[in-house]
Amino acid sequence: WLVKKTPDRYEVKIPARIFHEYVAFMRARINKGMGVAEDAIWSAATECLFLTSSARTKKDIEDNIEREVIGKTIGKFRNKYRSALRYGILDSAPDIDVLLLAKEIDAAVVANDFGIQKWAEELGVRFVPAKTFPLMLKEYLKQRSSISHSTKSDFFDDFEES
Incomplete structure (x- = not known):
């Protein structure tokens, strides 16, 4: 026979080490996701700068413009991302x-x-x-x-x- 049952979440004991490793793993995944999103922002912003500037190649876009404009946006993104994903959890x-x-x-x-x-x-x-x-x-x-x-x-x- 098959019996449908949910676990007794208050009585089943697991080693704290497993919980500890899970949180460390999730933090790494959250940070990896943030890195992927940052790369996408850099790429899209650089492409927009390239299309609207007189630069012949993406390498010709001035580093300080890229740093000043895109860098500030990335900083704001990081703060909002961390707040949205990590607020209220053990991170x-x-x-x-x-x-x-x-x-x-x-x-x-x-x-x-x-x-x-x-x-x-x-x-x-x-x-x-x-x-x-x-x-x-x-x-x-x-x-x-x-x-x-x-x-x-x-x-x-x-x-x-x-």
Whole structure:
């Protein structure tokens, strides 16, 4: 008999190394795709410059024009591409390591990365936004200091009364 079944995604365990390698592989593929798109932009832009200039060959197109015009476009493209493809995902091996370690030692993760936040919540790991962490730390140290001083003060007050 054939039985249709979906995997139990919460009970099946896989080694973290496999997950780690998958993320590294996907990052390489994303970057390779960006390189292919960049090459297409360079080619199309160079062709347009060639058709509209007085240059006899594509090599005659001034390097600085190519760099200034096409280079800026490529820079904008890279930023938009990365934002579109990498926002909200785990896009590096260190991201995975941070989450795995936090899960292993039952620690919170402090980060300014939506992908880490999203997956920390998915894994049940406490998450603290990086922008709020300094304030939290100051408040913690302030509270700890006031508790420490009041404890010492109470101790010496009790000692003097005896």
